[in-house]
Amino acid sequence: xxxxxxxxxxxxxxxxxxxxxxxxxxxxxxxxxxxxxxxxxxxxxxxxxxxxxxxxxxxxxxxxxxxxxxxxxxxxxxxxxxxxxxxxxx
Numbered sequence: 001x002x003x004x005x006x007x008x009x010x011x012x013x014x015x016x017x018x019x020x021x022x023x024x025x026x027x028x029x030x031x032x033x034x035x036x037x038x039x040x041x042x043x044x045x046x047x048x049x050x051x052x053x054x055x056x057x058x059x060x061x062x063x064x065x066x067x068x069x070x071x072x073x074x075x076x077x078x079x080x081x082x083x084x085x086x087x088x089x090x
Contacts (some may be wrong), residue, residue: 001021001022001035001037002018002021002022002053003020003021003034003036003040004005004019004020004021004023004032004034004087005019005027005032005033005039005048005053006018006019006023006025006031006032007020007029007030007033007048008029008030009030009046012048014030014048016044016046016048016060019035019040019041019043020040022035031048033048037064038061038062038067039053039061040062041064042062042067045059046061048090051070074082
């Protein structure tokens with residue numbers, strides 16, 4: 001798997017606008033940075049200063065195990081919802 005951050009230069013600064021694994025971009029980006037799963041899944045906690053990725057003030061990256069646990073918990077909540085009603089043509 002290839003984890004990447006896709007950045008656009010907006011008002012002279014790079015902003016991460018897309019992050020993920022094995023993505024197929026549908027537009028031109030100013031910069032694409034290969035990264036790790038841990039960073040891509042928490043891209044809102046980092047920024048690119050033009051040379052390096054840096055952690056935003058007051059932020060901390062969670063370990064993958066904790067991210068996976070959070071994902072499992074959110075999947076359980078989604079699966080507990082009522083089944084959707086499917087409408088068909090009479």
